[in-house]
Amino acid sequence: MKINIIGVPMFYGCDKSGVEKGPDVLRKNGLIDVFTKKHEVCDLGNVKVNKVSSEDKYKFNNKMKYLDEIININNELADKVNNSFNNGALPLIIGGDHALGMGSLAGCGKHFGQDLAVIWVDAHGDINTPETSHSGNIHGMPLAASMGIGYDSLTNIYYNGCKVNPKNVYIIGARDLDKGEVELIENKHLNVWTMNDIKEKGLEKCLEELISMLNSSNINNVHLSFDIDSIDPTFIPGTGTPVIDGLTMEGGKKIIKDLLNTNLIKSIDFVEFNPSLDKGDVTLNNCLSLLEEISNNL
Numbered sequence: 546m547k548i549n550i551i552g553v554p555m556f557y558g559c560d561k562s563g564v565e566k567g568p569d570v571l572r573k574n575g576l577i578d579v580f581t582k583k584h585e586v587c588d589l590g591n592v593k594v595n596k597v598s599s600e601d602k603y604k605f606n607n608k609m610k611y612l613d614e615i616i617n618i619n620n621e622l623a624d625k626v627n628n629s630f631n632n633g634a635l636p637l638i639i640g641g642d643h644a645l646g647m648g649s650l651a652g653c654g655k656h657f658g659q660d661l662a663v664i665w666v667d668a669h670g671d672i673n674t675p676e677t678s679h680s681g682n683i684h685g686m687p688l689a690a691s692m693g694i695g696y697d698s699l700t701n702i703y704y705n706g707c708k709v710n711p712k713n714v715y716i717i718g719a720r721d722l723d724k725g726e727v728e729l730i731e732n733k734h735l736n737v738w739t740m741n742d743i744k745e746k747g748l749e750k751c752l753e754e755l756i757s758m759l760n761s762s763n764i765n766n767v768h769l770s771f772d773i774d775s776i777d778p779t780f781i782p783g784t785g786t787p788v789i790d791g792l793t794m795e796g797g798k799k800i801i802k803d804l805l806n807t808n809l810i811k812s813i814d815f816v817e818f819n820p821s822l823d824k825g826d827v828t829l830n831n832c833l834s835l836l837e838e839i840s841n842n843l
Contacts, residue, residue, distance in 0.1 A: 546583075546584045546585070546635060546843050547584070547585045547587070547632070547633055547634040547635065548580055548584045548585070548586050548587070548634060548635050548636075548637055548843070549586075549587050549588075549589050549625070549629040549632070549634040549635070549636050549637065550576070550577065550580070550586060550587070550588045550589060550637050550639065551589050551590075551591075551592065551622065551625050551626070551629075551636055551637070551638045551639070552568030552569065552572070552589075552590065552591035552592065552639050552641070553568065553591065553592045553594075553618065553622055553638060553639065553640050553641035553645040553648075554566070554567070554568050554569065554591050554592075554594055554641055555592075555594050555615070555618055555640065555641040555642055555644065555645060556641070556642055557594075557597065557602075557610065557611035557614055557615050557618075557642070557644065557683070558611070558615060558641075558642035558643060558644025558645070558682060558683045558684030558687075559642040559643075559644070559682055559684045559785045559786070559817070560602070560610050560611070560680075560681075560682050561642075561785040561819070562821070563785075563819040563820060563821025563822060564640065564641060564642050564784075564785055564817060564818065564819040564821075565594065565641060566819075566820045566821065567639065567640055567641055567816075567817075567818040567819065567820060568591060568639040568640070568641060569591075570818075570820045570829065571639060571818065571829075571832060571833070571836070572588070574829060574833060575833060576639070576833070576836065579833060579836050579837050579840050580637075580836075580840045582840065583840055583841070583843070584840065584843065587634065589625060589629075592618055592621045592622050592625065592648075593618075593621060594614070594618055595614055595617070597611055597613075597614050603681075606675070606696075606698070608675035608676075608678070608681055609675050609678075609681055609683055609686075609696070609698075609699075610681045610682060610683065611683070612683070612698060615644050615647075615683050616698060616699070616702060618645070618648065619644070619645065619647045619648030619651065619702045619703070620648065620651075620702060620703055621648070622638065622645055622648030622649065622651075622652065623647075623648040623649070623651035623652040623655065623702065623703035624652065624703070625652070626638070626648065626649055626651075626652025626653065626656075626812060627652040627655045627656050629652075629812075630652070630653075630656040630657075630811070630812075631656070635810075635811060635812060635813070635843065636649070636652070636812045636813075637812075637813050637815065637839075638812070638813065638814045638815070638816075639815050639816075640814065640815065640816030640817060640818070641816060641817075642684040642785070642816060642817060643667070643671055643684040643687055643770070643772050643814070643816045643817055644683045644684040644686075644687055645687075645814065645816060646665075646671065646687035646688065646691065646770050646814055646816070647687045647690050647691055647699060647702050647708075648702065648703070649768060649770065649812060649814050650663060650687075650691040650708045650709055650768055650770075651691070651702050651703035651704065651708050652703065652812075653708070653709075653766070653768045653811070653812055654691075654703075654704075654707075654708035654709060655703060655704060657765075657766040657811070659710065660764055660765050660766055661708075661709050661710075661713065661764065661766050661767070661768065662709065662713035662714070662715065662759060662762065662764040662766070662767045662768070662809075663688070663691070663709050663713065663714055663715070663767065663768045663769075663770060664715045664716075664717065664755070664759075664767060664768070664769050664770070664804060665688055665714065665715065665716045665717070665770050665772075666717055666718050666769070666770065666771045666772060666775045666797075666800055667716065667718055667719060667770070667772040667774065667775050668718060668719065668720055668721050668740075668772065668774045668775055668786070668787075668788040668791055669685065669719065669721050669722070669772070669774070669786065669788075670688065670716060670719055670722045670723070670726040670729075670730065670737075671684065671685055671686065671687050671688040671689070671772075672686075672688045672689040672692075672694070672726045672729050672730070672735075673685040673686050673689060673723060673725060673726060674686060674689055674694060674695040674696070674725070675695060675696055676725070677723060677724070677725025677726065677729075678723075678725075679723070683699070684817075685723075686699060687699075688714065688716075688770075689729065690702070691707075691708040691709050692707060692708075692709060692710075692711045692714060692733070693706055693707030693708070694729070694733075709768075711733040711734070711735060712734070712762075713762060713764055714735050714736065715736045715737075715738075715755050715758070715759070716730075716735060716736070716737045716738070717737075717738045717743075717751065717752075717755060717775075717800065718738070718739075718740060718743070718775035718791065718792055718800075719737060719738075719739045719740065720739055720740040720741070720788050720790060720791065721786075721788045722739075736755070736758060738751040738754070738755065740790055740791065740792075743792075743796075748792075748796050748799060748800070749799075752799070752800065752803045752804075756803065756804075756807055759807065759809065760807075764809070765809065766809065766811045767804075767807070767809040767810050767811060768810075768811065768812045768813075768814070769801075769804055769805075769810045769812070769813045769814070770813075770814040770816070771797075771801070771813065771814060771815050771816070771835070772814075772816050772817050773815070773816070773817050773818055773828070773831075773832060773835070774786055774787055774788060774791070774817050775791060775792050775797065775800075776791050776792050776793070776794060776796075776797045776831070776835075777789065777790065777791035777792060777793065778791065780793070780794050780827065780828075780831050781827075781828050781831055781832075782822065782823060782824045782827060782828055783818060783819050783820060783821075783822045783823030783824065783827070783828030783829070784817045784818065784819055784822065784828065785817060785819050785822065786817075794831060794834065794835075797835055797838075798834075798835065798838045801835065801838045801839055801842060802838060802842050805839065805842035805843060806842060810843075813839060815832075815835070815836065815839075818832050
């Protein structure tokens with residue numbers, strides 16, 4: 546398979562520095578080799594990220610930090626993703642924080658139109674809006690913005706309006722949802738499997754339900770957005786917003802394997818590795834192990 550690797554060294558969405566080092570630390574520790582064993586790989590390098598002073602974080606909007614630069618980064622990313630599809634490659638986007646999900650999905654939406662679903666593997670919903678966000682951190686908003694919910698400045702990245710229909714959104718692994726996010730899940734009837742669901746039903750059953758719904762939808766193109774904080778902090782300490790009682794490494798790998806084996810996954814995000822918060826390279830090594838699982842099942 547042709548794979549285009551795209552780095553997004555950005556921390557502006559989470560406002561916690563260190564995560565911007567993720568793409569290059571993974572490259573230095575064998576990221577490319579993991580994929581060249583089985584695939585034809587083109588490393589497109591990193592999306593340009595301009596330096597913005599922390600004093601200017603609210604310069605463009607008093608409810609969303611670093612708004613202007615996040616929009617610029619996501620527009621460039623969307624273009625790289627769309628061009629990757631046009632060149633017959635699967636884009637693998639390495640973060641950086643999860644605000645990059647807007648650019649990934651915008652690139653997908655431009656290419657696939659309405660024939661698109663997204664599977665969001667994450668401890669969080671990332672479906673806040675500027676009104677429901679307590680922090681103003683845009684990495685808590687990308688999925689809402691991609692569904693056309695929130696401020697125009699985010700919903701209109703790359704092209705105007707909704708990038709993915711809410712009925713084609715699947716969230717798995719969530720265990721830290723804000724009140725506004727719970728309300729949005731109910732209002733939009735989003736497909737969500739929380740960690741409580743996984744504990745009650747078992748991961749196998751939850752994945753069977755998800756894949757069955759996906760097959761019934763007749764959607765042919767799926768974007769997989771994998772946030773490493775979906776995994777328990779025991780295995781992934783090096784991430785900015787860890788939440789206890791997460792997936793095991795085996796669980797994370799099973800999600801990757803089962804979803805990739807549907808042959809519907811056309812693009813992948815891998816986000817929120819913060820080397821500055823790692824403990825003895827535990828997170829680094831587990832990230833490489835998860836990426837190897839991706840490579841083996843593509």
